[in-house]
Amino acid sequence: MKKIISIMLCIMLSVSMMTACGSKESDNDKKDVGSETKQDVFTYDLKGVTVAMNENMEPLVKKLGDADNYFESDSCAFQGKDKVYTYGSVKITTYPKDNKDYVYTIELLDDTVSTPEGISIGSDKKAVEEKYGDASDSTETSYIYKKGDSQLSFIFDGDNVSSIVYNAITE
Numbered sequence: 001m002k003k004i005i006s007i008m009l010c011i012m013l014s015v016s017m018m019t020a021c022g023s024k025e026s027d028n029d030k031k032d033v034g035s036e037t038k039q040d041v042f043t044y045d046l047k048g049v050t051v052a053m054n055e056n057m058e059p060l061v062k063k064l065g066d067a068d069n070y071f072e073s074d075s076c077a078f079q080g081k082d083k084v085y086t087y088g089s090v091k092i093t094t095y096p097k098d099n100k101d102y103v104y105t106i107e108l109l110d111d112t113v114s115t116p117e118g119i120s121i122g123s124d125k126k127a128v129e130e131k132y133g134d135a136s137d138s139t140e141t142s143y144i145y146k147k148g149d150s151q152l153s154f155i156f157d158g159d160n161v162s163s164i165v166y167n168a169i170t171e
Contacts, residue, residue: 040147040148041053041054041147041148041149041150041168042145042147042148042150042151042152042166043116044090044106044115044116044166045116046064046087046090046092047064047065047087049063049064051092051103051106052103052150053103053104053106053148053149053150053166053167053168053169054102054103054149054150054168054170055102055103056100056101056102057083057085057092057094057100057101057102057103058100058101060092060103061085064085064087067085067086067087068086068087068088069084069085069086070083070084070085070086071083071084072084075095075096077095078095078096078097079096080096080097080099080101081096082094082095082096082104083101086109088112088113089108089109089110089112089113090106090107090108090109090113091105091106091107091109092105092106092107093105093106093107095168095170102168103168104167104168104170105165105166105167105168106165106166107163107164107165107166108120108121108164108165109121115131115152115164117131117132118131119131119132119154119161119164120161120164121161121162121163121164122160122161123160123161124159124160124161125143125156125159125160125161126159128143128154128161129143132145132152136151140156141155141156141157142154142155142156143156146169149168149169149170150166150167150168150169151166151167151169152164152165152166152167153165153166153167
């Protein structure tokens with residue numbers, strides 16, 4: 001079941017990245033994402049460093065130090081390379097814009113890490129509801145919370161959290 005949920009999450013992330021390949025953005029549709037300042041978005045504290053969605057990754061890497069694992073590949077959704085930094089049980093994916101890399105996703109990989117509100121993989125639905133309230137979007141197997149140009153997704157296996165992913169909204 002966990003493999004199925006992992007595959008579903010990968011598909012959801014792929015689809016969200018592919019939507020950027022679809023249509024040309026007009027000047028009226030542009031949002032100020034990928035800026036140097038933090039907006040009212042979801043953040044995650046990693047090694048004492050606050051990481052915000054759509055934040056420039058370069059100063060974060062300087063503060064966080066070398067990643068335990070690093071990977072990059074050509075981006076389908078953006079011009080340039082997508083980069084993946086893994087720090088312990090946290091994976092950060094970036095997107096390129098204007099010759100800089102910005103935080104696109106933060107994925108919590110296991111139950112050794114939790115959201116700032118104390119939710120980790122294995123937490124139950126009721127705990128998520130108590131900490132975050134009603135989801136912006138929900139299904140039987142997922143709750144999605146939106147804040148500014150970001151969202152926080154919880155995927156459930158039964159009544160327990162099996163995946164936690166923060167996403168930047170880039171369009």
